[in-house]
Amino acid sequence: AQTVTQSQPEMSVQEAETVTLSCTYDTSESDYYLFWYKQPPSRQMILVIRQEAYKQQNATENRFSVNFQKAAKSFSLKISDSQLGDAAMYFCAYASAGGTSYGKLTFGQGTILTVHP
């Protein structure tokens, strides 16, 4: 079974600064997808960014980018120019590309990000 580990229960950053959230995963599969989801307080969870394992190029979405290290099974999220609205719980998630677990998201424990003005 796949597992996702987020080793930072809490992180904080000053507004306009950069912060990196860590995620590692364990799998024996070669084809899979990785995601970062954001869950603001009392609001819906939303997708931040996604990465296909077979793509070596790191995904980027505006101020959000990832550092995908397939051999190390590491998938960190970098938030640049942090804004107050970035404050949320961030979840790293893994999805198999095939087999009986196709499409199923396995989430990490989450990292609470606080943004200080």
Added chain:
Amino acid sequence: EAEVAQSPRYKITEKSQAVAFWCDPISGHATLYWYRQILGQGPELLVQFQDESVVDDSQLPKDRFSAERLKGVDSTLKIQPAELGDSAMYLCASSFSGVYNEQFFGPGTRLTVL
């Protein structure tokens, strides 16, 4: 903008009672998911539907939980009887078919079992 709807938003019940949660996915989304999220933890998949068929219910406690998606549109998750350990947030999500597609989450139902 289309959203996943869930009701009720909050539910307080006593143990051994029956509870039911409803989810209306975004129109056109063939895949529907029910997750359970214990406070301070990541969501855990309970059941996944493709249209009206269950494709994964391996983590669903089938002795007390049931889920259905009649006609492949909205879905109901039921717990009978509820236990103290069932207190959690129950999230519904939907997506187009395909693992790379974004899952859109509803606001959730916060269940408290007394």
